[in-house]
Amino acid sequence: xxxxxxxxxxxxxxxxxxxxxxxxxxxxxxxxxxxxxxxxxxxxxxxxxxxxxxxxxxxxxxxxxxxxxxxxxxxxxxxxxxxxxxxxxxxxxxxxxxxxx
Numbered sequence: 331x332x333x334x335x336x337x338x339x340x341x342x343x344x345x346x347x348x349x350x351x352x353x354x355x356x357x358x359x360x361x362x363x364x365x366x367x368x369x370x371x372x373x374x375x376x377x378x379x380x381x382x383x384x385x386x387x388x389x390x391x392x393x394x395x396x397x398x399x400x401x402x403x404x405x406x407x408x409x410x411x412x413x414x415x416x417x418x419x420x421x422x423x424x425x426x427x428x429x430x431x
Contacts, residue, residue: 365391
């Protein structure tokens with residue numbers, strides 16, 4: 331996963347891309363010096379929760395945004411090394427052992 335940053339707005343905002351796909355921006359608060367992320371994609375957690383999380387640097391905020399993007403759009407089809415494979419269970423014999431009253 332390749333993360334790239336592009337500084338805009340005189341260093342107060344950075345565009346974040348993952349593998350050449352734009353995923354959002356990270357913005358600096360002038361008064362506190364903390365950074366917040368603004369995803370370009372929809373995430374199941376509320377936008378208010380994402381805005382409340384503050385980071386010390388644009389890099390940390392960008393890494394958190396990239397992780398959120400990866401967690402949101404991870405797919406079993408993209409898994410190359412079989413890490414997320416599921417095992418099949420043989421359920422045919424399970425009901426033979428259940429006793430009815």
